[in-house]
Each structure stands twice: as C-alpha cells, then as structure tokens.
Amino acid sequence: MTTARTVLEPAARRLAEAGVASPRHDAEALLAHLLGVPRSRLAWASVDLSPDQERRYAELVARRADREPLQHLTGTAPFRHLELLVGPGVFVPRPETEVVVDWAIGALAGLADAPVVVDLCTGSGAIAGSIAGEVPRTRVYAVELDPDAHAWAERNLAGTDVTLVRGDAATAFPDLDGTVDLVVANPPYIPLDAYESVEREVRDHDPALALWSGPDGLDAIRMVERTAARLLRPGGVAVVEHADVQGESAPAVFAGTGRWDRVRDHLDLAGRHRFVTAWRVAR
Structure with missing residues (x-):
C-alpha cells in the first residue's frame, strides 16, 4: 500500500522542477482535495492510498506541472x-x-x-x-x-x-x-x-x-x-x-x-x- 508520505515528496519535487511557485503547498493541496480531507488536518503519515487514488493523484500532479492552475484542479x-x-x-x-x-x-x-x-x-x-x-x-x-x-x-x-x-x-x-x-x-x-x-x-x-x-x-x-x-x-x-x-x-x-x-x-x-x-x- 502506498502512503501519502511516499507520494508527496516526489510530487513536490516534480512541481518545483516545473517552475511552480509553491510546490509543497500545491502537492499537499492536491492530495487533500483527492482524499476529501482539509489540508491542515490531514495526517500525512497515517493515510494510505489505493491504487486508483495513486493514479488519480499522479494525473493531478502532472496537470499542475503543466501549469494548469491549482484552483482549476480543485474547483475552488x-x-x-x-x-x-x-x-x-x-x-x-x-x-x-x-x-x-x-x-x-x-x-x-x-x-x-x-x-x-x-x-x-x-x-x-x-x-x-x-x-x-x-x-x-x-x-x-x-x-x-x-x-x-x-x-x-x-x-x-x-x-x-x-x-x-x-x-x-x-x-x-x-x-x-x-x-x-x-x-x-x-x-x-x-x-x-x-x-x-x-x-x-x-x-x-x-x-x-x-x-x-x-x-x-x-x-x-x-x-x-x-x-x-x-x-x-x-x-x-x-x-x-x-x-x-x-x-x-x-x-x-x-x-x-x-x-x-x-x-x-x-x-x-x-x-x-x-x-x-x-x-x-x-x-
């Protein structure tokens, strides 16, 4: 099972390499959006991702790395x-x-x-x-x-x-x-x-x-x-x-x-x- 911690770090690195201004924040915001949990309350270490969630998260990160606005991805x-x-x-x-x-x-x-x-x-x-x-x-x-x-x-x-x-x-x-x-x-x-x-x-x-x-x-x-x-x-x-x-x-x-x-x-x-x-x- 993939944990939130294991996907966050590479996601933040990818966003940083793409020139996103706030890579860690955006990586966390996208994961919180995917899981339906407020970012400020998400216990990253204790959350496990299903294979489908891992795939969907990778898609969101890729779209953000292509500089699609964070707000378009979360809808708010x-x-x-x-x-x-x-x-x-x-x-x-x-x-x-x-x-x-x-x-x-x-x-x-x-x-x-x-x-x-x-x-x-x-x-x-x-x-x-x-x-x-x-x-x-x-x-x-x-x-x-x-x-x-x-x-x-x-x-x-x-x-x-x-x-x-x-x-x-x-x-x-x-x-x-x-x-x-x-x-x-x-x-x-x-x-x-x-x-x-x-x-x-x-x-x-x-x-x-x-x-x-x-x-x-x-x-x-x-x-x-x-x-x-x-x-x-x-x-x-x-x-x-x-x-x-x-x-x-x-x-x-x-x-x-x-x-x-x-x-x-x-x-x-x-x-x-x-x-x-x-x-x-x-x-």
Missing part, C-alpha cells in the same frame, strides 16, 4: 470568508484583491443604512459576494460581460441578495445613475505587449477578457472611471484595483478628469501599489 478558490467555485472561463481571484474589499468595507461602515454598491467586471463574484456577506445591509449590484464568467458568478452568488446582470460595465445600471455610494472594480489591466512576462497559469488559463487592456493596460480603468463618475452620487467613492506598476498612472486616470477629489493610491500587504480610491465631486 478561497477568498476572505468565501470558498468560490472556479474553473475554465473565469478569472481566479487573488489574495491581493482582498485588501481592496477591506478598504471598501471600511468605507461603507461610515455610511447610512442600506448603502448602494456596484461591482464592475465582477468575474467570479468574489468582491460582490464578500461585501454582501460581510455588510448585510448593503444593496449590491454586479455586472459581468463574459458569458462563461457570468455563469460562474451566478453559481457563486446564488442565495445572496446580490443583483447580478450580464452586460457591458460601461453602460450597466443606468437606473442607478447618481445614486450609488461605492463603485468597486478589479478590471483587466495588463498591457498587450506584456504577454511574455505573465505567468503561464494566468495567460494560458484565465480568460483574455479579464487580462488584457490596451497598449498601456489602462483602457478598462478609463472605462471604470467614466462609469463610476456616472453612477456615483456626489461624495460617493470609487475603489479600483490596478497592477503594481500602475501606482502613478492609474491614479492619474482619475486625477486628470476634474471629476474626482482625494485621489489616493494604496498598497497591498506586500507593500506593492494595488488600488486607487477617489471621491466623486459635485456635478
């Missing part, structure tokens, strides 16, 4: 208090985005009852679902253009009070114009010429619509700025994620229009530029 991605369903066709939410939600929730804490929030480019529904779950009094609206990503968002937001629509973020929710308290977005922001610098898990598996955003990576952020200006009430706030190299250029999109006050950039937990906030001035 943790995000704050959520366990999101993910797979081909939807952008896998990253931990960096959690600080964006932190800031948004903090801003909502100072508002009156039933503030209105719009999540543009919702993807998996991670941001919308987190805000709706952690600030129950909030009315949350979310929009996604891509049909496959929208289908994943439908699954993840089922049973919540989020109003989800499929459509273009640029023209979404015209009935809310001038009434929204907070607009949040994690839009695409990778320049078209940066293809070779993007890790394979992202460029080969995340949907193109969620990644690429014109020659300078700012096309979608410009769209979000215009849409947020339309939706927000005077004094409402926009919270927009961007690439770590856009700590000056993303805030400049807002500062250069005359529609915003208190434009600020913010760092993530690793000290990298991560998102911009801006407050809507009176029309």
Whole structure:
C-alpha cells in the first residue's frame, strides 16, 4: 500500500522542477482535495492510498506541472470568508484583491443604512459576494460581460441578495445613475505587449477578457472611471484595483478628469501599489 508520505515528496519535487511557485503547498493541496480531507488536518503519515487514488493523484500532479492552475484542479478558490467555485472561463481571484474589499468595507461602515454598491467586471463574484456577506445591509449590484464568467458568478452568488446582470460595465445600471455610494472594480489591466512576462497559469488559463487592456493596460480603468463618475452620487467613492506598476498612472486616470477629489493610491500587504480610491465631486 502506498502512503501519502511516499507520494508527496516526489510530487513536490516534480512541481518545483516545473517552475511552480509553491510546490509543497500545491502537492499537499492536491492530495487533500483527492482524499476529501482539509489540508491542515490531514495526517500525512497515517493515510494510505489505493491504487486508483495513486493514479488519480499522479494525473493531478502532472496537470499542475503543466501549469494548469491549482484552483482549476480543485474547483475552488478561497477568498476572505468565501470558498468560490472556479474553473475554465473565469478569472481566479487573488489574495491581493482582498485588501481592496477591506478598504471598501471600511468605507461603507461610515455610511447610512442600506448603502448602494456596484461591482464592475465582477468575474467570479468574489468582491460582490464578500461585501454582501460581510455588510448585510448593503444593496449590491454586479455586472459581468463574459458569458462563461457570468455563469460562474451566478453559481457563486446564488442565495445572496446580490443583483447580478450580464452586460457591458460601461453602460450597466443606468437606473442607478447618481445614486450609488461605492463603485468597486478589479478590471483587466495588463498591457498587450506584456504577454511574455505573465505567468503561464494566468495567460494560458484565465480568460483574455479579464487580462488584457490596451497598449498601456489602462483602457478598462478609463472605462471604470467614466462609469463610476456616472453612477456615483456626489461624495460617493470609487475603489479600483490596478497592477503594481500602475501606482502613478492609474491614479492619474482619475486625477486628470476634474471629476474626482482625494485621489489616493494604496498598497497591498506586500507593500506593492494595488488600488486607487477617489471621491466623486459635485456635478
């Protein structure tokens, strides 16, 4: 009988040789997923694998070594208090985005009852679902253009009070114009010429619509700025994620229009530029 311990070490070595960033973690996560046991509670030395489990584990490790995202193999991605369903066709939410939600929730804490929030480019529904779950009094609206990503968002937001629509973020929710308290977005922001610098898990598996955003990576952020200006009430706030190299250029999109006050950039937990906030001035 093959034990978990005997398959873990060679699996981790294979993933390391393939360039996977966290080989031991991923080897353990795949085995825990296969056995249906939380990784943190799995007693590796005492678990025996059947021949079928050993074969299936080898297949999972081979797919991960080929740089298929870990989350596609397990079918889930943790995000704050959520366990999101993910797979081909939807952008896998990253931990960096959690600080964006932190800031948004903090801003909502100072508002009156039933503030209105719009999540543009919702993807998996991670941001919308987190805000709706952690600030129950909030009315949350979310929009996604891509049909496959929208289908994943439908699954993840089922049973919540989020109003989800499929459509273009640029023209979404015209009935809310001038009434929204907070607009949040994690839009695409990778320049078209940066293809070779993007890790394979992202460029080969995340949907193109969620990644690429014109020659300078700012096309979608410009769209979000215009849409947020339309939706927000005077004094409402926009919270927009961007690439770590856009700590000056993303805030400049807002500062250069005359529609915003208190434009600020913010760092993530690793000290990298991560998102911009801006407050809507009176029309």
